Structures are given as structure tokens and as C-alpha cells.
Amino acid sequence: xxxxxxxxxxxxxxxxxxxxxxxxxxxxxxxxxxxxxxxxxxxxxxxxxxxxxxxxxxxxxxxxxxxxxxxxxxxxxxxxxxxxxxxxxxxxxxxxxxxxxxxxxxxxxxxxxxxxxxxxxxxxxxxxxxxx
Amino acid sequence: xxxxxxxxxxxxxxxxxxxxxxxxxxxxxxxxxxxxxxxxxxxxxxxxxxxxxxxxxxxxxxxxxxxxxxxxxxxxxxxxxxxxxxxxxxxxxxxxxxxxxxxxxxxxxxxxxxxxxxxxxxxxxxxxxxxxx
Numbered sequence: 001x002x003x004x005x006x007x008x009x010x011x012x013x014x015x016x017x018x019x020x021x022x023x024x025x026x027x028x029x030x031x032x033x034x035x036x037x038x039x040x041x042x043x044x045x046x047x048x049x050x051x052x053x054x055x056x057x058x059x060x061x062x063x064x065x066x067x068x069x070x071x072x073x074x075x076x077x078x079x080x081x082x083x084x085x086x087x088x089x090x091x092x093x094x095x096x097x098x099x100x101x102x103x104x105x106x107x108x109x110x111x112x113x114x115x116x117x118x119x120x121x122x123x124x125x126x127x128x129x130x131x132x
Numbered sequence: 133x134x135x136x137x138x139x140x141x142x143x144x145x146x147x148x149x150x151x152x153x154x155x156x157x158x159x160x161x162x163x164x165x166x167x168x169x170x171x172x173x174x175x176x177x178x179x180x181x182x183x184x185x186x187x188x189x190x191x192x193x194x195x196x197x198x199x200x201x202x203x204x205x206x207x208x209x210x211x212x213x214x215x216x217x218x219x220x221x222x223x224x225x226x227x228x229x230x231x232x233x234x235x236x237x238x239x240x241x242x243x244x245x246x247x248x249x250x251x252x253x254x255x256x257x258x259x260x261x262x263x264x265x
Contacts, residue, residue, distance in 0.1 A: 040218045047250055054257035057191035087176055090169050128184055
């Protein structure tokens with residue numbers, strides 16, 4: 001019996017693959033924190049922008065040149081995504097604080113709304129940047 | 133300093149909770165995080181409009197745009213609300229994941245000093261662009 005038990009290869013505790021499953025809701029929650037951290041780092045970039053504007057045309061030109069470079073555009077696109085996501089999901093959090101949208105069905109529906117808002121606004125903003 | 137919950141390990145959980153209080157001074161931070169979050173909604177909407185407006189602007193065009201009274205005031209409000217929200221949010225993350233008391237204290241003090249200095253710098257830059265010429 002004991003030998004039979006051992007050969008069954010039962011999972012040991014803690015067993016992450018069984019105990020933890022990433023759901024859409026937990027994924028959005030983690031993303032909220034990650035985007036918040038990314039936006040906090042983005043404050044440094046924002047600071048560069050204002051300091052360059054106050055310093056004069058030369059410093060401002062250097063900032064604009066970097067912002068227009070592929071790396072600069074990629075960073076700005078990333079921060080645009082983070083901004084809209086954190087904004088929309090933050091509003092979802094504010095609803096939760098009032099006690100609304102806490103039922104599982106509504107929490108998921110609001111989560112999909114956040115993702116849709118983020119996608120539409122991020123792409124829409126960059127569409128405006130390039131074609132308007 | 134050591135980890136709080138390892139002090140007096142013979143205590144029952146209830147005794148420990150009574151000694152510390154459940155959240156100590158967390159409530160004002162909780163409220164301010166939400167207040168700045170609400171303020172950030174219109175401010176971020178304005179900021180996106182402002183940032184898109186400023187694309188491709190020369191230095192002179194940008195300083196004229198930022199120097200407009202409405203934009204300058206909105207930018208200063210944006211700086212105060214967003215920087216405050218950032219430091220409160222960062223604090224929440226630090227308090228959740230860093231449990232070594234002395235390191236947590238050093239990190240929080242450093243964050244507060246840095247963000248305060250950054251906000252003062254940013255506001256000064258807006259005022260210089262607006263009034264300094």
C-alpha cells in the first residue's frame with residue numbers, strides 16, 4: 001500500500017499549477033499595479049519634457065528629437081497604453097469602493113470594458129498623432 | 133529593527149493585532165489615493181489633449197501653449213495630483229511587498245523626498261515658461 005502510494009506521484013503542497021490559476025480579474029489587478037509603476041517611471045520622462053522647455057530651445061530640441069526616434073515613440077506608445085489602462089481600471093476600482101460591480105459577472109463585464117476602452121483609446125490617440 | 137510579526141512570537145494573533153492596531157495611520161492615505169484618483173480623471177483627459185496639441189511644436193510654440201493661463205494652471209494641478217497619486221500608489225506597493233522595517237522606512241522616505249523635489253522642479257519649470265520668458 002505504501003509503495004503504491006509513492007508510485008502515484010501525488011502533487012506536493014504547495015502546488016502552484018493547481019492552487020493558482022491566473023484569471024482575467026487577477027491578471028487585470030496585477031496589470032493595474034504594473035502600469036502604475038510604469039507611469040511612475042514615466043514621471044521622469046515628463047519631468048525631462050518640462051525642464052527642457054524651461055531650459056531653452058536647444059534642450060527642448062534634444063527632447064523632441066529623442067521623442068520622435070523609434071525608441072522614444074515606443075516608450076510613448078507604452079505609456080499611452082499604461083495611462084488609458086490605469087485610468088479605466090482605476091475608475092473600475094472607484095466603483096468597487098462604493099460597493100458596486102462587485103458581483104463576479106459585473107466585475108468581469110467591467111474588466112472587458114476596461115480592455116476595450118484601453119485598446120480603442122490607445123489606438124485612437126496614436127491614429128490622431130499620425131494622421132490628423 | 134526586525135520584522136514586526138516576529139517580535140514577541142509568544143503572543144496570540146489577537147494580542148499582536150491589539151498592540152499594533154489593524155491599519156495604524158492608513159486611512160488618510162487610502163482616502164487621499166482615491167481623492168487624487170478622482171482629480172486625475174479630468175486632469176489626464178486635459179493632459180492627453182495638451183500632449184497631442186504639442187506634437188511637432190517648436191520651442192516657441194510650445195512655451196506659448198504652456199504659457200496660456202488655463203494650460204499653466206491645469207499643468208500645475210496635474211503635477212500636484214499625479215505626483216501625489218504616484219507616491220501614494222508606490223507607498224502601497226512598497227508596504228505590500230517590503231517587510232524589512234528599516235529598508236521599508238528608507239525606501240519610503242527616499243520616495244517622498246524624491247517626488248516632492250520632482251514636483252517642485254516641475255512646477256518651477258511651468259512658472260518659468262509662463263513668466264520667465
